[in-house]
Amino acid sequence: MTTATVTRPTEEQAAQQGRAARSRRWRAGGRRELAGLLFLLPAIVIFGLFAWWPIVRGLIISFQRTDLMGTSEWVGLDNFQALFADPLLGTAVQNTLLFVGLGVLIGFPAPLILASVLSTVRRLGGVYRFLVYLPVVIPPVVSVLLWKWFYDPGAGLFNELLGKVGLGPYPWLESPDTAMLSLVLESTWAGMGGTVLIYLAAMVGIPQELYEAAEIDGANLWQRIWHVMLPQLRTVIALLLLWQLINTVQVFTEPYVFTGGGPQNATTTVLLLIFRYGFQQGNYGQAAALAFLLALALALMSAVYLRATRSWSKS
C-alpha cells in the first residue's frame, strides 16, 4: 500500500508529460485530427447503435406502447401501472433478493476461505488454481443442465450419495422451499473460481513484513488473519462484494434453464420477468419499464454501498 503511493505520482507525471509532448508534436499535422476521428468512427458507430441508443431508447419505450411493426405511442405511466398491478412483481423481487441474500451468505465467505488456504500452499499451486478455475470456463448452460441431472430426485447423484449416509431424499428443484437454494449452490460453484483467484492475488501482494511484525508483537494465527490480512484486503473485498451483488441481482440463466421460474413461481426472478414480458408476451413497454426500475435500483444500491464502504475503510 505504502510503496504504491510513493511510486504512483512520479509514474503518472512521467506518463502525463510523455503524453502531452507526444500530442504536441503529433498535433502539428492538421491531418491528425481527421485521422483520429476516422479511427474513432468504428467505436462511435458500434457504441452508438448498440450501447448508447438502446440505453436512451429503453428509457423512452418504458413510457410507450411499442409493437414489432415499429409503431409506438406515448402512454404515460401505463406501463408502470400495469407492472405494479402484476402480483408476480412482488414475488420476483422477493425471489431475487432471496437469491442475492443466499448468494452472499454462501458465495461471499467461501472464496475468501478457499483463497486463504491457497495462499499458504507452496507446492502444486498451479494445480490448485487450475482446479479452482475449471468450473468457470464451463458454459453456464452446460453447468446448469449438469446440475439439473445431479439434482434429479429419481436417480440424481446428490440424493444417491446422500442416501448412502442416510440423508434425504431431498426434493431440490422440485420444492418451492429448496429450489432457490439449489440454484444458489450451482451458481456459487460456477462463479467462485474467478473470485478466489483475485483474492489470492491480493493476498500474495500483502508485504510479508506486516505478518512478521505482527508475529513479533505476539499475534497468533487468527490474529494475523483478522488484524493483518483482512484489513489489507478491505478494498478488494468491498469491490468484489459489490460486483457479486450486481451480478446476482441480474440472475437469469439459472432460473430459466433449471426451473423456468417454478415451482409455483418460487424461482421467478426480476430478469426472468423482463424476459417474459418482452420476449414471450411482446409487451416491450412493460419489459423496458421493469428494466428501467432495475437499473435505477442497481445504481441506488451501488451508490449507497460505495458511500457506506468508503466511510468504513476510512475508520
Place this chain on the structure above:
Amino acid sequence: MSGFVSETSRRRQRTRGALFTVHALTLIALVLIGLGPLYWAAKGAVSSPTELVTNPLALWPGDARWGNFSLAWDDLQVGRYVLNSFWIVLGSWAVQLFVAATAGFALSVLRPRIGPYVYGAILATMFVPYTVSMVSLFLTIIDLPFLGINIANTYWAIWLPAGANAFNVLLAKGFFDALPGELFDAAKVDGAGTWRLLWSIVLPMSRPILAVISLLAVMHSWKDFIWPLVAIADPQKQPIAVALTVLAGQAPQDQLIAAMVLALVPPVIVFLAFQRQIVAGLGFTGVKG
C-alpha cells in the same frame, strides 16, 4: 510466499502437520468439485439410459457406449450447433478486437479533440448492465436506425453488439498509453502513415493486451446465453448453448449428456492451452465480469 503462516511456525512439527492436512483435504475437495462433475458428465455420456437409472453411482458403465458422441453429433445436430458457436465466437472476437484496437489507438496516440468525451461516454456504458437495455437492444436490431434493416436471426446481431464492450477499449487504451511515445515520433520521421503506425508499431508491441482481449472475447462469447437466445430465433442457426436448452426437453438422457460434454470440450481445451494467460488476465480484468 508464506502468507499468514510464518517461517518460524512452519518449522514447528505441529504446524507442518496441520498445514499438510488442510492442504491435502483442500486438494481432495477441489478435485471433487472441479474435476468431479466433468468426470461424471463423461461417464454419463457413455452410459446407457437404463444404467443411468438402475446403477447411478457406478464409476464407469459396464459397456461404454462411445457411439453416444457420434449420435449426439449427427442425430441431435450438435455438430451443426458447435459450428454455429464457432462462427459466433469468431465474428465476435474479430469485431471486439477491431473496435478496441482502433478506438484505443485513436484515444491514446492520435488524440482527437472529441476523444475524451467519446471515451467518457464509452466508459459510462460500463455502469449500465446489458441485461437492462436488452429489450431496447432487441428492438434496435430488428430495425437498425438510419439503415432500417433487420439483422435479427443473423450473426451480425451478435457480432456487432459484442463490439460495444467498454472494458476492451479501457484495456487497449491503457496499454497503448504506456507505450513509449518516442517510437511513434521516430516512425513519423521515417515517414510512416497513421495506418502504418498502428499496424507495424502499435499492434506488434501490444500482443499481450490483444491476447487478453482475445481470450476474454472468446471465452465470453462461447459462454453467452441470454443474448443469442433473444437474437437468434431460427433453430438451425442457434449456438450450442441455446440449442442445449431445447434438446434438454427432447433428447434421450445419455445423448443429451454426450452433447453437453461436446459443448464444454472447446472452452476447456482453450483454458488448458492458455491457462497462464487467462489466470494472468484476471489481474488485468480485476473485478470486472
